[in-house]
Amino acid sequence: MKKHFALVTGASSGIGLEFARQLAQRGYNLLIVSNVPEIEEAAKELRSEGVKELEVIPLQMDLGKQEAARELYAYTKKNEIEVEVLVNNAGVYHDKDILDDSEGFTSLIMNLHMYTPAMLCYLFGKDMRERRKGYILNVCSVTSKMAAQRLGTYGGTKAFLSHFTRALHIELRKYGVHVTDVSPGAVDTGLYSIPPIMTKIGKCLGIIVSPQTLVRRALRALFWGWSKTTIPTIFWRVLCFIILLIPTCVLRLIRRLGLF
Numbered sequence: 001m002k003k004h005f006a007l008v009t010g011a012s013s014g015i016g017l018e019f020a021r022q023l024a025q026r027g028y029n030l031l032i033v034s035n036v037p038e039i040e041e042a043a044k045e046l047r048s049e050g051v052k053e054l055e056v057i058p059l060q061m062d063l064g065k066q067e068a069a070r071e072l073y074a075y076t077k078k079n080e081i082e083v084e085v086l087v088n089n090a091g092v093y094h095d096k097d098i099l100d101d102s103e104g105f106t107s108l109i110m111n112l113h114m115y116t117p118a119m120l121c122y123l124f125g126k127d128m129r130e131r132r133k134g135y136i137l138n139v140c141s142v143t144s145k146m147a148a149q150r151l152g153t154y155g156g157t158k159a160f161l162s163h164f165t166r167a168l169h170i171e172l173r174k175y176g177v178h179v180t181d182v183s184p185g186a187v188d189t190g191l192y193s194i195p196p197i198m199t200k201i202g203k204c205l206g207i208i209v210s211p212q213t214l215v216r217r218a219l220r221a222l223f224w225g226w227s228k229t230t231i232p233t234i235f236w237r238v239l240c241f242i243i244l245l246i247p248t249c250v251l252r253l254i255r256r257l258g259l260f
Contacts, residue, residue, distance in 0.1 A: 018214075031059060065111065086124050109157055114157050124136070
């Protein structure tokens with residue numbers, strides 16, 4: 001008999017690890033994937049925290065390769081792992097001029113944010129549609145709504161994933177499959193090089209959220225079948241609205257002045 005699993009990518013630390021933790025608390029066995037060897041330590045940590053009868057399988061795999069989605073899907077079939085929940089969290093963050101990136105990095109970020117998650121949705125989504133049950137959560141970003149300098153590649157790839165998710169949500173809802181994206185702003189994962197006091201102030205103002213809060217709200221949206229993109233704080237909702245109103249000529253002026 002196949003066991004029901006939650007598959008979480010980018011799960012060695014931060015948001016991905018917290019997704020795995022909270023899904024285990026909901027009773028799911030875990031298949032956690034990352035391109036770094038620390039995924040083994042993450043699995044040990046989850047096992048020490050979780051219920052003994054739950055299974056935690058770590059898999060080190062580079063999801064930035066074109067063939068990664070097919071290889072990961074084949075791994076689940078070979079090991080009779082039935083994926084009921086898919087969390088596409090793996091990604092890389094940066095803010096940099098498009099042409100200043102290397103060709104290799106540009107290829108990596110496009111595969112990691114677009115091709116691989118889309119193909120994982122395609123492969124596992126077909127199985128979920130056939131079973132008429134399943135959950136897919138794609139981790140996008142507020143930058144998907146920010147067509148601005150230095151965020152062209154990152155925000156552009158996240159915009160694709162956000163639009164793709166909304167379409168898939170509409171297509172699969174009648175089959176009992178819930179598809180949701182979460183678009184966080186700043187999350188307290190140690191990714192940003194800012195003093196601890198500024199992090200504390202940011203959290204108090206709702207500018208920065210903890211991984212626990214983000215994941216709890218994202219999973220609630222997923223299991224309740226919400227159709228809208230979830231931006232977990234009012235600050236980021238307002239900021240996204242304001243940025244959409246800024247004319248391109250103003251963005252060019254900001255660029256000339258060297259403000260961003």
